Amino acid sequence: MxxxxxxxxxxxxTLFSNVPLEAGEAARLKGRVSLVRGGGAMKQPCRALEGVSCRVYEERPQTCRKFRCLALQQLEAGEVSEGDAQAFIAEVFARRRRVAETLDLDDEPQALKLARAQAKAGTISPETLNALERLTRLLMFLNLSQGSS
Ligand code: SF4
Ligand code: SF4
Incomplete structure (x- = not known):
């Protein structure tokens, strides 16, 4: 899509910190993704991601195959236009960029990881916390299943 x-x-x-794996997937993808200890999941940012392409697309885990964010579900159901779905995704990126800006970092996924760690440790600045909360609200929406309330 x-x-x-x-x-x-x-x-x-941005949406997930790891991806659960089914039996056999860790062995199949070993060396091409970063596995958590025990091999029950792979870490994100995913090592197989190149730009926005998946280097193991044909062999990607079932969790990856099944996941559809709400913007994608709504687009596929004809409930929103491609332009509206793109605009929503662009807003998520803008909010993630804002988090990175508050930390003066260029790598947005890494900045987001840092902001989350700071929030957990209670060391986050009010400016970063505000940006993180604004982003999190959109991510919660994006991660909803169609029909969830
Ligand atoms: S679709 Fe590919 S790049 Fe994305 S998380 Fe799955 S294996 Fe990684
Ligand atoms: S978050 Fe949604 S639109 Fe973005 S890659 Fe994943 S499924 Fe596709």
Whole structure:
């Protein structure tokens, strides 16, 4: 889907910190993704992500195959236009960029990881916290299943 080809938020650590794996997937993908200890999941940002492309696309885990964010679900159901879905994704990127700006970092996924760690440790600045909360609200929406309330 072309929406995904300009996104990658479900692979780069923005939406998820890891991806659960089914039996056999860790062995199949070993060396091409970063596995958590025990091999039950792979870490994000995903090592197989190149730009917004998946280097193991044909062999990607079931979790990756099944996941559809709400923007994609709504687009596929004809409930929103491609332009509206793209605009929503662009807003998520803008809010993630804002988090990175508050930390004076260029690498947005890494900045987001840092901001989350700071929030957890209670060391986050009010400016970064505000930007993180604004982003998190959109991410919660994006991660909803169709029909969730
Ligand atoms: S499923 Fe959604 S979050 Fe994932 S790449 Fe596609 S548009 Fe982006
Ligand atoms: S394996 Fe591919 S689809 Fe799955 S998280 Fe990694 S880059 Fe994304």
């Amino acid at each position: 072309s929406l995904c080809l300009s996104c990658g938020l479900c692979c780069d650590g």
